[in-house]
Amino acid sequence: xxxxxxxxxxxxxxxxxxxxxxxxxxxxxxxxxxxxxxxxxxxxxxxxxxxxxxxxxxxxxxxxxxxxxxxxxxxxxxxxxxxxxxxxxxxxxxxxxxxxxxxxxxxxxxxxxxxxxxxxxxxxxxxxxxxxxxxxxxxxxxxxxxxxxxxxxxxxxxxxxxxxxxxxxxxxxxxxxxxxxx
Numbered sequence: 401x402x403x404x405x406x407x408x409x410x411x412x413x414x415x416x417x418x419x420x421x422x423x424x425x426x427x428x429x430x431x432x433x434x435x436x437x438x439x440x441x442x443x444x445x446x447x448x449x450x451x452x453x454x455x456x457x458x459x460x461x462x463x464x465x466x467x468x469x470x471x472x473x474x475x476x477x478x479x480x481x482x483x484x485x486x487x488x489x490x491x492x493x494x495x496x497x498x499x500x501x502x503x504x505x506x507x508x509x510x511x512x513x514x515x516x517x518x519x520x521x522x523x524x525x526x527x528x529x530x531x532x533x534x535x536x537x538x539x540x541x542x543x544x545x546x547x548x549x550x551x552x553x554x555x556x557x558x559x560x561x562x563x564x565x566x567x568x569x570x571x572x573x574x575x576x577x578x579x580x581x582x
Contacts, residue, residue, distance in 0.1 A: 433471055468499060499517075513544055524549050
């Protein structure tokens with residue numbers, strides 16, 4: 401069975417009494433996930449590479465799209481709180497199956513971002529590349545966490561992959577692995 405496909409079971413009258421399972425390609429269910437990054441994440445690979453790594457987010461995103469080729473991954477980054485809120489409000493009408501959010505520094509003080517996240521009716525996973533609880537005390541509090549379904553912190557950019565897998569596992573009738581064959 402191919403994971404991620406919905407199957408139409410056809411019972412055709414024939415002398416062998418065989419049942420056929422045919423994939424419904426035109427009705428293939430592809431998840432749609434939004435990845436939202438906040439301030440300074442456009443500088444990934446340049447800003448404090450000893451802390452955040454040398455990989456750019458374009459490289460991270462290319463890897464995610466290759467790994468999750470069966471999922472539609474949309475990406476948005478802004479250094480401006482209002483632009484992030486506008487994008488989240490637009491996402492409410494776009495039928496996303498999940499959200500991966502790294503709010504950057506806004507994580508620690510943006511109640512407006514928190515309130516907007518509450519409006520989204522899909523799984524929301526907060527991601528932080530560095531381990532925010534082992535850094536400066538002001539980074540230990542996330543005001544957006546209560547509006548999210550989970551948090552991944554300190555696992556580097558692997559956190560984005562794990563967040564997508566978590567969203568995928570929460571969705572009904574969708575595989576939890578990127579493997580095409582079961």
